[in-house]
Amino acid sequence: MSVTTMNAKDILMRAVQCDQVGRILEAQNLYQDGIQILMDLVADEKDVGKKKVYYERIKEYIDRAEQIKERVQKHVIRGELVTNIPIEDNSTGNSYQALFGDYLNADVKEVLLEEPYLQEKYHFQNLVTFLELLVKNCRHIKYVRLVTKTDPKAPENQRNVLEQIKSDMARRNVTLSVKFEDTLHDRKIVLSNGYIIKIGRGLHFFKATNPLYSLGLCDYDFRKCLQTDVDIWRTKNFIA
Incomplete structure (x- = not known):
């Protein structure tokens, strides 16, 4: 496993941890950083099977980051x-x-x-x-x-x-x-x-x-x- 992959894993694990305890601003930022690293990995990956796995994981994290974004916006608008x-x-x-x-x-x-x-x-x-x-x-x-x-x-x-x-x-x-x-x-x-x-x-x-x-x-x-x-x-x- 490459150092870059390890970094992405660590960042995304931390994002999930922050997400679970309600630190959603930090979680959103970490999701975005981790997603960008995975996107860079996909661009360089030649193995079609690995590409598919990466894309599936990326979609999961993008969906979660978008959910957090909507949640923050609702907080700002409502009240x-x-x-x-x-x-x-x-x-x-x-x-x-x-x-x-x-x-x-x-x-x-x-x-x-x-x-x-x-x-x-x-x-x-x-x-x-x-x-x-x-x-x-x-x-x-x-x-x-x-x-x-x-x-x-x-x-x-x-x-x-x-x-x-x-x-x-x-x-x-x-x-x-x-x-x-x-x-x-x-x-x-x-x-x-x-x-x-x-x-x-x-x-x-x-x-x-x-x-x-x-x-x-x-x-x-x-x-x-x-x-x-x-x-x-x-x-x-x-x-x-």
Whole structure:
């Protein structure tokens, strides 16, 4: 058995394990990775019998990955509005913890974060601040899928910064998976405990501290904000 086949087997076994315990975002990503490896193997396989076996297994995994995709989409679409929080221009006291920290709890094992704009230094600082809160509040967090746009001006720098963040998250036993979708527009945070947080401006509704070294540099409750709205929705737990 080739190393590639072994890798595909290991990846798909892990996908099934994640699937069984309700970590469906991670399972979906692993299914896709395993399927791609098997597809590459099929392309190089000369034995017709083996090709047939590969195709049968690939179809099984594709079907399961599609089922998970539909399940995630239903979570995002369905639900009822729990609360609407209007944030006024120049208001303070609106840190991530203050706005939705109560929903980041021990029941959260996975998070889907759709944030189109991760290009500027302050964008990455906001992302790290959010991830710090996530790791601190959600002691069972295992997987975060980040979907963003490619920085058209400095894509290499963007990838380098995100790799640094991925490595640091991995040291804390959390997988950060980054996906680039250049047509992405919506901003949302989907928690596996059934809450969906939609912020008009995404993570980036804080104004810069002025002067730089003043209260608010680290504690975002002191930061003045741009006007936006925060909607928090409740749907079913991923595992349900």
